[in-house]
Amino acid sequence: MNSGPSSSHSPADVRAQAARRRTFAVISHPDSGKSTLTEALALHARAIGMAGAVHGKAGRRATVSDWMTMEQERGISITSAALQFEYRDCVFNLLDTPGHADFSEDTYRVLSAVDSAVMLVDAAKGLEAQTMKLFEVCAHRGVPIITVINKWDRPGMEPLALMDEIQERTGMLPTPLTWPVGQSGDFRGVLDRLTGEYTKYTRTDGGANLAGEETFAPETAAELEGEAWTTAVDESDLLDMEDQNHEEATYLEGRSTPVLFASAVLNFGVHKILDTLVDFAPAAEARPDAAGEPRPVDAPFSGFVFKVQAGMDSNHRDRLAYVRVCSGVFERGMVVTHAATGKPFATKYAQQVFGRDREVIDEAFPGDVVGLVNASALRVGDSLYIERKVEFPSIPTFSPEHFMVIRAKDSSKYKQFRRGIQQLDHEGVxxxxxxxxxxxxxPVLGAVGPMQFEVVEDRMNNEFNAPSTLERLNFSLARRTVAEDVPTLARERSVEVLSRSDGELLALFSDRWRLQGVERAHPELTLEPLVVS
Structure with missing residues (x-):
């Protein structure tokens, strides 16, 4: 039975609040400027006073979304972060994600919690390997994509060539909303293809503050920019001839992608991205449950956990479960049902997250992300609800490809060692x-990419005070198996069967040839791939 505060919001209020939400992820290949763009979006929405990416060694700052020590030292994102802010009449829930392929599992979880994605493409490099993987995941999950060609202030590819590459490699029709005035490396402004107007940008020192923007009519733009404007108009006309113009239906269906040109580090083109999200990105809508039945946004409260994170507050050593609100109104203090166990779960400590910073939140609506503090009973993929039961689709676990044994360096710290391993497992790190x-x-640690082991080692040393040693194992793939097949597999060389914390039995093989040999010798064995769906 659920108890706690009763909502004073009518179904119409909830639907109106859901319509204001824009919950999206920023995704890209590493070093495409993703965290810099995250900061720039928050800056332009007036959520922060100065962007973290102040360039120049003396003035360098850490971005709001990259709060872990390793992230700040390396300049890359290795964990997802949530930021909420308002722009125009919308509430943005922006989820920054790790770009590095080694942390693709974290990105995949975030994509299960958003309604759209902003994909960054480096103007000089085009569609890189991780970019393509993310495109495929978005397409599989039905997440519509807005593409941002970033770093136009640096030399890069021709804009029409980039459009051709996007269409050829993704199968989506690029439909630019803006077009660059000035070639890559000489970014003067953009032609707004919907209005025909010219937005001219002016640099600020270091890109830490809002860039200057002025809007001009086409005639004035031609006088100001001459050949650069004429070229932009001519290329935009070519796009018209190819019917590469925005259509909301094809964008939402994933058959086209609106394109904008920007320089996140200079804050050029950022307002256009925010406006595009308000005008075109989908709001929070009914989400299908595990059986495929949509849960209306005005149904009683429901949500699911897409991330668990500890170590955000060194003073309290707490853990935070990120919950995407799917329906109804979340109210702090309400008692919800934990679908996995059927047990009640109190929400006394609920917070809104802005990077590492947090504040108490009293209510949240569909599309919002709520941080539940010290939610030790919750795991990634768990569903929560009141009144009418619902379970949302589970979030699959990736198949590990790298394996190491971890041991405590100091046996007197075994208690801290065990607690640290348990916590990292619980988070899905x-x-x-x-x-x-x-x-x-x-224990044996399995990872999608080797950099995950560096995160483990760093956090075991610094967060859990349990210095550890890691030793690589000669395994490269895993298959799901069953208890009755364990004795047979145990007799095979270069094979080991281990139990994962969720109860699955995984058979580890040195390589695919060893796997094929075992399959030929014992065709009756259960050896199933760990498929992400």
Missing amino acids: IQVLRSDLRGDQA
């Missing part, structure tokens, strides 16, 4: 595999 043979003191 790493997959923890165990067997009776190895024991709890030497």
Whole structure:
């Protein structure tokens, strides 16, 4: 039975609030400027006073979304972050994601919680390997994409060539909303293809503050920019001839992608991105449950956990479960039902997240992200609800490809070691595999990419005060198996069976040839790929 505050909001209020929400992820290949754009969006929405990416060694700052020590030292995002702010009459829930392929599992979880995505493409590099993977995940999940060609202030590809590459490699029709005036490396402004007007940009020192913007009629733009304007108009006309103009239906269906040109580090083109999200990106709508039935936004409260994160507050050592609100009104203090166990769960400590900073939140609406503090019972993929039961689709676990044994350096700190491993497993930072043979003191860690082990080592040393050693194992792939097949597999060389914390039995193989050999010798065995869907 659920208890707690009763909502004073009518179904019409909830629908209106949901319509104001824009919940989206910023995704890209590493070093495409993703965290810089996240800061720039918050800056232009007046959510922060100065962007974190102040360039120049003396004045360099850490971005709001990159709060972990490793992120600040390396200049890359290795964990997702949530920022909420308002712009025009909309509430933005912006989820910044790791760009590095080693942390693609975290990105995948975030994409399960958003309604659209902003994909950054480096003007000089075009569609890189991780960019293509993310395009495919968005397409599979039905997440519509707005594409931003970033770093136009630096030399890069021709804009029409970039459009051709997007269409050829993704199958989506690029429909530019803006077109650059000035070639890459000479970014003067953009032609707004919907109005025909020219927006001219002016640099600010270091790109930490809002760039100057002035809007001119086409005739004035021609006088100001001469050949650069004429070229932009001619190329825009070519796009018209190819019917590369925005259509809302094809964008929402994933058959086209609106395109904008920007320089996040200079804050050029950022307002256009915010306006595009308000005008065209989907609002929070009914989300299908595990059976495929949509849960209306004005139904009683429901949501699901898409991320668990600890170590954000060194003073309190708490853990935070990020919950995407799917329906109804979340009210702090309400008691919800944990769908996995059927047990009540109190929400006394609920917070709104802005990077690492947090403040108490009293209510939230569909599309919002709520941080539940010290939610030790919650795991990634768990559903929460009141009144009418609902379970949302589970969030699949990736198949690990790298494996290491971890041991505590100091046996007197085994308690901290065990707590740290348990916490990292709970967050989904790493997959923890165990067997009776190895024991709890030497669990095996499975990872999608090797950089995940560096995060583990850093956090075990600095956050959990449990310095550890890691030793690489000669395995490169895993298959799901069943208990009755374990004795047969145990007799095979270069094969080991371990139990994952969710109860799955994983058979590890040195390489695909070893797997094929075992399959030929024992065709009756259950050896199923760990497929992400």
